[in-house]
Amino acid sequence: MKIKKLIKTSMAALMTLSLVACGGGSDDGGSDKATIKVLNLKPEIDEALKDYAKLYSEKNDVKVEIETCGGSNCDYAGKLDQYISADKIPDIFVLEGRAGFEDNKEILADMEGEEWVADTDYAYEMDGKAYGFPLGVEGFGLTYNKDILDKAGIDPATLTSYDAYVEAFKTLDAKKDELGITAPVAMATGSGMYWVTGNHSFNSYLSGNLEIGDTHVLDELNEGTVEADRMSDYADMIELIFNNSDKTVLSAAGDQYANQVKLFTDGKTAFIHQGNWIEGDVADMENIGISPAPYGDDNAIYISAPSYFAVSNRSKNVDAAKAFLNSIYATEEGQNFMYVEAASVSPFKSIDITPTTSLAKSVHESLVSGKGCPWNQNDMPADFGMQKLGPVHEAFAKGEITKDGFVEQITKLIVGLK
The missing domain is CATH 3.40.190.10 (Periplasmic binding protein-like II)
Structure with a gap:
């Protein structure tokens, strides 16, 4: 039993060290550019998200890094908990549902007043403030x-x-x-x-x-x-x-x-x-x-809109993280990434991009019909x-x-x- 406990303790320590070395947080690693680290839950948008992060990084004075953990091969909740325990919280991460937001409310930056908030019925709100940027309607x-x-x-x-x-x-x-x-x-x-x-x-x-x-x-x-x-x-x-x-x-x-x-x-x-x-x-x-x-x-x-991007209030780059999310809503490149390449259905009233894929079309039709x-x-x-x-x-x-x-x-x- 002591050997098992020692092994378990050692593995936990190694996990924490690995997170400190390569995990989330807002350290720019000595670069002149701020680094925004994103922990993504949705494997289906991984490729498009990484492409957009690269484009955004090239056009702005910031570096956006994407880590995707989702599906049956990666325990997203466990991964996020590890980062939180190691105090290496990603600048942006995905939360779902009441429990996700209430359990993590102490580390969330409110996004009330951001440009996109007034344009959607799907922002995640607590105490009258927006804390979740909706990824898309499903x-x-x-x-x-x-x-x-x-x-x-x-x-x-x-x-x-x-x-x-x-x-x-x-x-x-x-x-x-x-x-x-x-x-x-x-x-x-x-x-x-x-x-x-x-x-x-x-x-x-x-x-x-x-x-x-x-x-x-x-x-x-x-x-x-x-x-x-x-x-x-x-x-x-x-x-x-x-x-x-x-x-x-x-x-x-x-x-x-x-x-x-x-x-x-x-x-x-x-x-x-x-x-x-x-x-x-x-x-x-x-x-x-x-x-x-x-x-x-x-x-x-x-x-x-079951999944939301949230911003860590412990990030050194809160404003830069919010700006990245706002760019998805407000720029042609961001809209193309999320609502064309990633085939998400827009949760925003002013963005009426008709999906090109069959199932997204079904969702979009229900959304615009109010049914x-x-x-x-x-x-x-x-x-x-x-x-x-x-x-x-x-x-x-x-x-x-x-x-x-x-x-x-x-x-x-x-x-x-x-």
Whole structure:
């Protein structure tokens, strides 16, 4: 035990030293230029962000360095915590949801008064001040392959309720051989996919059929209260998706994201339970879009700006960091980077760049039409979705619990939040 403790202590010390040597913070390393260090959570914008950072650095008296840590191969929260513990906080970093901002509020610089704040409804605010620069609007529900639906005689515009999906899935299942599919849906529930089941899937319970800004179900959950009718509708939705998913991937262990996406891109399923963040993985598919989740009479996809750039108030270059973020909003080069190259959907009212990619187009159409339901899953207690709800979904997918057991276990977890 002493040897293990010594090894653990030594490794922690080495980790801290490595962070001091190459981590965040605002030291310019002796250069005449100030250095802005950015810790990025979103792998899908990594290449475009680095290209823009290089361009910005060349045109301004500052050096912008990008480190990306995200996806299943890098623990972003752990990485950020390590930097904070080592007092090497990046000048700019990404936060998501209430817990992320509240847990880190002592190190955040407010951005109230910045040019972009008045031009968006999606800034993250605390105590009446803006602290989060929205990266872009995202959306999800069930992403569909229209070519397959057309062959099956299904109009995606009609998929606006649970009952409509029941009929659509029956049709697809009956025509599997003719369509060359293995199942109507590509869905995965293993431990590496709890970020989907425990968060995105569960958002249907929290937000289905609600107006953007309506958080009453979320507020009830955080107080340990369950709406039984909504939970019943949610269990029906999950059962429907699971029963119509390719079983080789549905309950397979671990991170099945790549296999889930492959089923969809290979034309083996008509739907995938993911959002527009998979755009880069489905780039060769042109005739695709996003339809509402099969929750009750839900007739809108879920849209929000779930990820935000925050600025450290301990940075030596707070103003330079804010200027870099403002350049994304205010300059042609910045807008091109974020809303063309990175294929993000603009959260700013004055920037109406129509996306060129299929899934971003679906999100943009919902945004400009004012038709969408909120994302509230990111404001549940920290790790409640992934650590608590995710395993219950996996057990249901594996047949280890019944639908009644699924409802009972989730209800018990929520009541435990009192």
